[in-house]
Amino acid sequence: xxxxxxxxxxxxxxxxxxxxxxxxxxxxxxxxxxxxxxxxxxxxxxxxxxxxxxxxxxxxxxxxxxxxxxxxxxxxxxxxxxxxxxxxxxxxxxxxxxxxxxxxxxxxxxxxxxxxxxxxxxxxxxxxxxxxxxxxxxxxxxxxxxxxxxxxxxxxxxxxxxxxxxxxxxxxxxxxxxxxxxxxxxxxxxxxxxxxxxxxxxxxxxxxxxxxxxxxxxxxxxxxxxxxxxxxxxxxxxxxxxxxxxxxxxxxxxxxxxxxxxxxxxxxxxxxxxxxxxxxxxxxxxxxxxxx
Numbered sequence: 001x002x003x004x005x006x007x008x009x010x011x012x013x014x015x016x017x018x019x020x021x022x023x024x025x026x027x028x029x030x031x032x033x034x035x036x037x038x039x040x041x042x043x044x045x046x047x048x049x050x051x052x053x054x055x056x057x058x059x060x061x062x063x064x065x066x067x068x069x070x071x072x073x074x075x076x077x078x079x080x081x082x083x084x085x086x087x088x089x090x091x092x093x094x095x096x097x098x099x100x101x102x103x104x105x106x107x108x109x110x111x112x113x114x115x116x117x118x119x120x121x122x123x124x125x126x127x128x129x130x131x132x133x134x135x136x137x138x139x140x141x142x143x144x145x146x147x148x149x150x151x152x153x154x155x156x157x158x159x160x161x162x163x164x165x166x167x168x169x170x171x172x173x174x175x176x177x178x179x180x181x182x183x184x185x186x187x188x189x190x191x192x193x194x195x196x197x198x199x200x201x202x203x204x205x206x207x208x209x210x211x212x213x214x215x216x217x218x219x220x221x222x223x224x225x226x227x228x229x230x231x232x233x234x235x236x237x238x239x240x241x242x243x244x245x246x247x248x249x250x251x252x253x254x255x256x257x258x259x260x261x262x263x264x265x266x267x268x269x270x271x272x273x274x275x276x277x278x279x280x281x282x283x284x285x286x287x288x289x290x291x292x
Contacts, residue, residue, distance in 0.1 A: 035066075036067075036291060039064070039285075045057050061085070061088070063084075066081075078113070079112070081111045086105055086134050088104065125180070132154070134151060154192075161181050162213075163178065179213070179214050216230070216231070217231050225255035229250075232247070248268040250268075259290045260286070261289035264284050
């Protein structure tokens with residue numbers, strides 16, 4: 001009973017301390033910014049010829065982004081980029097009567113960075129990111145589908161510490177870069193492609209990496225309704241200096257009329273642990289694109 005009372009007192013004081021800190025933190029004059037991007041796309045096709053036979057497909061996808069920026073104590077600047085994208089594609093082949101329901105976009109991603117503004121060209125930062133899937137993903141193999149991942153399997157978390165700089169910032173362009181040390185943890189239960197070491201007999205379900213990361217974030221407005229955004233990052237594993245992980249995400253958004261527009265995306269990935277080839281994913285979509 002005494003232990004319970006002591007625990008409750010400690011919990012009470014801890015809660016009051018947290019509330020006091022939050023009150024002091026957010027009662028300071030600060031610069032705050034929040035933006036949400038919403039996109040919904042539909043795609044339908046029907047085919048009947050000598051090349052593909054009778055084939056029909058229907059795809060629906062949604063990509064949502066939430067961006068937070070705020071500063072406090074005049075020296076600290078926090079930025080949080082969160083993305084949730086999910087899509088489903090239905091395919092039917094008349095030749096073999098096969099029907100497939102496959103997810104297309106399937107990702108939960110969160111990138112967070114806290115910078116200490118020292119007034120120089122570079123600012124020290126700490127960062128945290130998370131990456132996983134919303135639902136189960138599949139890969140089509142011959143006349144069947146093979147599951148490859150699902151929610152939190154695998155899940156990747158990453159922490160970073162280094163220096164960041166804004167190279168260009170005006171009404172039309174923005175180029176940000178960062179360089180620092182990074183640690184990464186990959187956890188899996190069933191789908192161990194990213195965690196398993198092929199040189200051992202055992203199947204590893206956890207993988208930790210330490211390395212160096214360089215990153216570029218770009219934005220450029222070609223016109224009032226035409227915008228390009230890009231994100232490039234390269235990571236070198238210090239334990240295995242021959243192992244590189246590179247990602248390049250490119251996106252061009254064209255706002256045609258009111259809330260309707262075209263979104264062109266090209267994603268490039270290179271991970272020596274998974275494959276020696278460069279993986280890519282390209283798409284051109286028309287639908288509702290809006291932000292608020």
